[in-house]
Amino acid sequence: MKYEFAVEAIDVAKYYYLGGGKIVIKALDGVTVRIKHGEYLSLMGPSGSGKTTFFNVIGGLDRPTKGKVFIDRLDIAQLDAYELARLRCRRIGYIFQTFNLIPVLTALENVELPMIFANVPREERIKRAAEMLERVGLGDRLYHKPTELSGGQQQRVAIARALVNNPTIVLADEPTANLDLHTGLEIIKLLRELNKERAVTVLCATHDLKMIDVSDRIIWIRDGKLSRIEERSEVMVEIKE
Amino acid sequence: MKPLKVGEGSSFSLSDAIYFSRKSLIKRFTRSIITFLSIALAIAFLTVMEVAAAIQASVESYGWWLAIIAILVCGVGITNSMFMSVNSRYKEIGTLKCLGAQDKHILIIFILESLILGFLGGIAGTFLGYIAAIIIYSVDKVLSIGAIATVMYSFYSLLLAVIISVVAAIAPAYKAAVLTPVEALRHEI
Numbered sequence: 001m002k003y004e005f006a007v008e009a010i011d012v013a014k015y016y017y018l019g020g021g022k023i024v025i026k027a028l029d030g031v032t033v034r035i036k037h038g039e040y041l042s043l044m045g046p047s048g049s050g051k052t053t054f055f056n057v058i059g060g061l062d063r064p065t066k067g068k069v070f071i072d073r074l075d076i077a078q079l080d081a082y083e084l085a086r087l088r089c090r091r092i093g094y095i096f097q098t099f100n101l102i103p104v105l106t107a108l109e110n111v112e113l114p115m116i117f118a119n120v121p122r123e124e125r126i127k128r129a130a131e132m133l134e135r136v137g138l139g140d141r142l143y144h145k146p147t148e149l150s151g152g153q154q155q156r157v158a159i160a161r162a163l164v165n166n167p168t169i170v171l172a173d174e175p176t177a178n179l180d181l182h183t184g185l186e187i188i189k190l191l192r193e194l195n196k197e198r199a200v201t202v203l204c205a206t207h208d209l210k211m212i213d214v215s216d217r218i219i220w221i222r223d224g225k226l227s228r229i230e231e232r233s234e235v236m237v238e239i240k241e
Numbered sequence: 242m243k244p245l246k247v248g249e250g251s252s253f254s255l256s257d258a259i260y261f262s263r264k265s266l267i268k269r270f271t272r273s274i275i276t277f278l279s280i281a282l283a284i285a286f287l288t289v290m291e292v293a294a295a296i297q298a299s300v301e302s303y304g305w306w307l308a309i310i311a312i313l314v315c316g317v318g319i320t321n322s323m324f325m326s327v328n329s330r331y332k333e334i335g336t337l338k339c340l341g342a343q344d345k346h347i348l349i350i351f352i353l354e355s356l357i358l359g360f361l362g363g364i365a366g367t368f369l370g371y372i373a374a375i376i377i378y379s380v381d382k383v384l385s386i387g388a389i390a391t392v393m394y395s396f397y398s399l400l401l402a403v404i405i406s407v408v409a410a411i412a413p414a415y416k417a418a419v420l421t422p423v424e425a426l427r428h429e430i
Contacts, residue, residue: 061339061422082343088422089341096426100336104264116253117341161340 003073006168006201007035007058012067014053014224027053028064029224035169035203040195042212043205045221051205052173054221058203059092059171060084072168089117093162093200095172095191099154101146107133107157108142114165132160136190152183156190163194169201176208188214253346262353269326273358276322280362281369283308283315284402288370289377291394295386296378312401316409323355323413334417335425344418351414352407359406363399370398 014028028050035041045051056062057069060076069076071091079087088094093114101110111129120128133142136156146154155175162170172191176184192214195202204211212218212232220227266273287308294300327334334347371391375383386394 056423059339061426085338085341085343088339092339094336094339096336098332100332100426102333102336104261104268113337114340116257117346 004036005034005070006037006039006072007033007203008068008070009033009054009058010068010070012054012057012064012069014050014057014062015065026224028057030067031221031224031226033219033226033229035201037168037201038195038199040192040202040214040216041204042215042218043203043221044207044211044218045227046207049221050224051207051221053224055171055173055203055205058169059094060088085117089114090165091168093165093167093170095155095158095162095170095175097174097177099146099151099158099178101154101157101161103146106143106145107138107149107160110146110157111161111164114161118165128164129160132164133157135194136160150183151179152186155179155183155187159187159190159194163198163200166198167200169203170195172202172204172206174206174208175204176206176210181210184208185210253342255349258346258349258353259357261350262357265326265330265350266354266357272322272326276319276358277362277365279315279318280359280402280406281366283311284363284366284398285369285373286311287401288367288394288398289373291397292371292374292383292386293377295390295394296382312405316405319355319358319406319409320412323351323410324416326354327351327413327417330417331420331425331428334420335422335428338420338422338425347420348414348418351417352410355406355410355414356403359402360399362406363402366402367395367398371395 010032012028012031013026016025016027017023018025031050031054043051043054053062057064058071060069060071060079063077071087074087074091076084076087101107102113105113108126108129111132112125115125115128130139130142133139133156136159138153138156138160141149141153146157149157158175162172170191175191176187179187188210191202191204194200204215215232217232218230220230290300290304290308293304337347371383
């Protein structure tokens with residue numbers, strides 16, 4: 001039987017020491033979250049609440065000061081640099097606020113990139129990258145450079161890139177912050193569709209209330225602490241375009 | 242609880258790295274051309290000195306010093322230009338690391354960029370050097386040094402161009418390679 005949780009963060013804390021250790025900034029202070037396979041979670045909180053820090057710690061980009069993070073039951077703290085790179089490549093997909101496509105590569109090559117690092121043969125790489133781009137609605141934009149695509153299209157390429165290695169979890173850090181309302185909604189809907197279709201877990205850091213509507217659960221973070229976790233049905237927000 | 246395997250291997254091959262480096266060089270065309278020209282000029286100078294030494298049997302030693310200094314200045318120029326390239330590509334480096342690139346992949350990409358410029362600059366510089374030598378002396382005199390010597394001097398010039406471009410790129414490439422993804426992504430340009 002498949003283990004129930006895709007990601008477990010247990011009592012995670014991240015402290016920054018300033019002024020030679022005299023001042024302690026608690027960016028994260030004892031957060032415990034268990035994320036089930038196939039769940040769509042939104043991580044809500046004002047800027048400076050520790051969202052991005054939490055996101056970085058879960059994504060294996062930053063090591064926590066205290067606590068443990070498990071991805072697919074793998075303890076991130078036990079991995080060396082090489083294994084961590086492999087974990088990021090195969091188990092985690094990243095979507096950024098600023099899209100972060102590689103400017104010199106075409107849409108197709110951008111989507112191929114994580115598969116190159118994952119040792120997928122060339123023919124299969126191209127086939128899967130083209131299928132993935134087709135799925136996000138960019139079948140006719142395979143050979144365009146990021147500069148020739150709109151913001152929404154660039155984010156679609158980024159989504160295709162994040163999902164193409166069939167990761168356990170997709171981490172999206174404010175994916176709609178640089179998009180207009182309509183395009184942002186389309187991106188959110190696409191993420192939700194792919195989440196259902198491919199049973200991939202999605203964790204979305206945001207302060208965009210549009211996100212609530214598609215989430216299974218919402219995690220609220222404030223001052224580095226978990227303030228509450230809510231099911232979608234418990235939240236009364238009406239979203240209109 | 243036994244940790245699960247993360248998966249082995251990566252097929253990021255040399256040809257992928259060359260492709261990536263080549264595209265990046267074309268993207269920053271002006272910077273590439275300036276670096277290329279500086280290598281070509283320094284190597285041309287060196288080649289002229291080599292040919293002159295072969296023709297005259299003895300050349301003034303300050304000529305050699307000037308050639309060495311020209312190459313050192315060129316090396317410093319490459320280092321500077323590579324550091325600028327790394328600084329302007331923090332986000333790209335961070336993204337590559339998020340996608341699964343290891344430190345060595347980043348290192349290879351940046352070293353290769355410099356190596357490609359060094360190689361091309363070396364070839365152009367050797368040609369320029371021989372043309373300059375022909376103008377300074379004469380076709381006959383330059384030909385008189387013989388085919389073997391010509392090939393040998395060209396090889397020395399090219400080798401030096403490649404060595405200087407790789408050595409000059411080590412520090413910037415290392416800086417890029419050891420960046421943590423968080424540091425690289427936090428950097429806003």
